[in-house]
Amino acid sequence: MKNLYTLIMAGGSGTRFWPRSKTAKPKQYLNIFGNESLLQDTIKRFATFTENEKIYIVSSATQATVLEEQTPMLPKENLIYEPVGRNTLPCIGLAAMFAEKENPDGIMVVSPSDHLIENNELFKDTVLAAAKIADEKDGIVTIGITPNYPATGYGYVQTAENITGAEKISQFKVERFVEKPNEATASDYLKQGGFYWNSGLFVFKVSVFLKAVQEFAPELYADLRKIQADLGNPSYPQTLDTIYRAVESISVDYGIMEHAKNIYLVEGNFDWNDLGSWESVYLADKNKDENGNAGSGETMFLDTKNSYVYSEDDNVVAVVGLDDVIVVKDGNTTLVCKRENAEDIKKIVEQLKAENKAQFL
Amino acid sequence: MKNLYTLIMAGGSGTRFWPRSKTAKPKQYLNIFGNESLLQDTIKRFATFTENEKIYIVSSATQATVLEEQTPMLPKENLIYEPVGRNTLPCIGLAAMFAEKENPDGIMVVSPSDHLIENNELFKDTVLAAAKIADEKDGIVTIGITPNYPATGYGYVQTAENITGAEKISQFKVERFVEKPNEATASDYLKQGGFYWNSGLFVFKVSVFLKAVQEFAPELYADLRKIQADLGNPSYPQTLDTIYRAVESISVDYGIMEHAKNIYLVEGNFDWNDLGSWESVYLADKNKDENGNAGSGETMFLDTKNSYVYSEDDNVVAVVGLDDVIVVKDGNTTLVCKRENAEDIKKIVEQLKAENKAQFL
Numbered sequence: 001m002k003n004l005y006t007l008i009m010a011g012g013s014g015t016r017f018w019p020r021s022k023t024a025k026p027k028q029y030l031n032i033f034g035n036e037s038l039l040q041d042t043i044k045r046f047a048t049f050t051e052n053e054k055i056y057i058v059s060s061a062t063q064a065t066v067l068e069e070q071t072p073m074l075p076k077e078n079l080i081y082e083p084v085g086r087n088t089l090p091c092i093g094l095a096a097m098f099a100e101k102e103n104p105d106g107i108m109v110v111s112p113s114d115h116l117i118e119n120n121e122l123f124k125d126t127v128l129a130a131a132k133i134a135d136e137k138d139g140i141v142t143i144g145i146t147p148n149y150p151a152t153g154y155g156y157v158q159t160a161e162n163i164t165g166a167e168k169i170s171q172f173k174v175e176r177f178v179e180k181p182n183e184a185t186a187s188d189y190l191k192q193g194g195f196y197w198n199s200g201l202f203v204f205k206v207s208v209f210l211k212a213v214q215e216f217a218p219e220l221y222a223d224l225r226k227i228q229a230d231l232g233n234p235s236y237p238q239t240l241d242t243i244y245r246a247v248e249s250i251s252v253d254y255g256i257m258e259h260a261k262n263i264y265l266v267e268g269n270f271d272w273n274d275l276g277s278w279e280s281v282y283l284a285d286k287n288k289d290e291n292g293n294a295g296s297g298e299t300m301f302l303d304t305k306n307s308y309v310y311s312e313d314d315n316v317v318a319v320v321g322l323d324d325v326i327v328v329k330d331g332n333t334t335l336v337c338k339r340e341n342a343e344d345i346k347k348i349v350e351q352l353k354a355e356n357k358a359q360f361l
Numbered sequence: 362m363k364n365l366y367t368l369i370m371a372g373g374s375g376t377r378f379w380p381r382s383k384t385a386k387p388k389q390y391l392n393i394f395g396n397e398s399l400l401q402d403t404i405k406r407f408a409t410f411t412e413n414e415k416i417y418i419v420s421s422a423t424q425a426t427v428l429e430e431q432t433p434m435l436p437k438e439n440l441i442y443e444p445v446g447r448n449t450l451p452c453i454g455l456a457a458m459f460a461e462k463e464n465p466d467g468i469m470v471v472s473p474s475d476h477l478i479e480n481n482e483l484f485k486d487t488v489l490a491a492a493k494i495a496d497e498k499d500g501i502v503t504i505g506i507t508p509n510y511p512a513t514g515y516g517y518v519q520t521a522e523n524i525t526g527a528e529k530i531s532q533f534k535v536e537r538f539v540e541k542p543n544e545a546t547a548s549d550y551l552k553q554g555g556f557y558w559n560s561g562l563f564v565f566k567v568s569v570f571l572k573a574v575q576e577f578a579p580e581l582y583a584d585l586r587k588i589q590a591d592l593g594n595p596s597y598p599q600t601l602d603t604i605y606r607a608v609e610s611i612s613v614d615y616g617i618m619e620h621a622k623n624i625y626l627v628e629g630n631f632d633w634n635d636l637g638s639w640e641s642v643y644l645a646d647k648n649k650d651e652n653g654n655a656g657s658g659e660t661m662f663l664d665t666k667n668s669y670v671y672s673e674d675d676n677v678v679a680v681v682g683l684d685d686v687i688v689v690k691d692g693n694t695t696l697v698c699k700r701e702n703a704e705d706i707k708k709i710v711e712q713l714k715a716e717n718k719a720q721f722l
Contacts, residue, residue: 320706321705333677337682
């Protein structure tokens, strides 16, 4: 598709992946499976149907070194650095301002940088189906993942009218976006049907998206226009810094998707895992041994079941007599965690931050 | 005491202390508690009542570097290297041959190098009481630890006639030495009374011990005499190597103590811990936090109880949601072990050996 732009959001800090995820090299830059990073996998996935010149990445200045190192295939000017993180709406808005200068009628796919997606062919077909709707109906299209269990870790999208025609991939009008539910509510959603996981994948025409920003977040819109007006000038970095720091931190879901009317959903049936925690990595790992143990590097398991161990090159990690644990050894930091407590890793990171222990972060 | 010699046996490999205990630096050279190694603590303990010139250490040639590094206070000629380990009887016999050349009437205290002993004053009084018996009765004296639970990890010594006179420290004739019992037998021993843990601390007159070797291990005795005859000659290292490699591997308990008649026991009431495993270290650690966690270095415990963590300098180890675990991070090796499986660590070491992974051993 000629006028297709991709925006990969790579500014996250991935604290639940500590200790591998560090300030200077968060989750998206790690090779969790295979030899390439999640970001590189993401770029590759889009590069099969998007020109490299039309792939943008928004990230944080603190990640510039690793980002440039991992993206030699992209033009440097496509790497956009936020002075500070302000959640997804300002981030996407900023990138849309870049794209608008090239082509206001361009179709932009917004994608997280740190998800695991298999079936790249089906992924491509799904994105292109979404792009077609975005183009033809001037809608904002989200890709919804067909849920296979009542997850409480994802937001959901409830669909309305089924508008699938001759297409192989189902498409719907969207009724509403809902935040992460509790387990009972999630079970209800699955029983009721018509609910999808919010994948964070959005597709829209640049002009349509910016119009929605203008309508639902007018202050942000004005600020983004000021930034855009200074693009290419020597004063631009200072302008960006001053204005962007002052914008409200708000998600695209909350700021736009929950309000706009022209929202569509395309069903995503490709293998998808947001790798939200080490627990997700354990579950997604397809190379488990006969005791359900998985991991990376040189590992030894003795009387140990259903555990995940990450060991660095030239290291060994041995686990003895434990079930359901996650062990991650990375440089000067080691984590040992019960699988069910994987979400609590961010508390460790918070504590280290509070204690100013930057050497471990 | 003027004619008192100390022999510290420091040739052990301490595989149950992996991964801190490595081939080139086994357990006795580690600072488990405090700043000095267990060996250095042992030397200090004896140095308060033994001249440094009379403290011998038997170790293995593979440990020469770390041994010399840690023993600047001792004459180099007091460091005796076995070409190979042959258990305690050949080791003590070899050292006795050295001591005999200086003073056959000297009293020798044999001590492990890797035990934790507190109350140094009481320890000294106990050793001196044993030395007095060894000297006056020409007996071989063992120091028996008063058991406070039915341990299955130690050998026991059953006492016979109580021969305590005016002394403050109880002393007995010995009935027999028994190997590590099972739990039921150990419980019986405690109920029955008169049983002590075999501490590995022995005291004897050099000539008396060598006479016992001659009587109960005549082949070894002849071999040791040949080695002694070559002491100081250029051919000595070769002689030692050739003969020592061929001697039978046998413990002093099995080779002498279970057979000799003139055996005595002096009661040891000082705090004693053989630090047989990481579990012993956990139990012996007196600096536990309110959740029963202990350790060394920078550690973080979240929803974790009764665990022991060793973290190296400039490292952090975080444990989340686990109880009763041992975590030891040492260089390129990391161990995570349920406390009750602490004895199985040696299986990990065996496996690494079998796989020729010397870089982790």
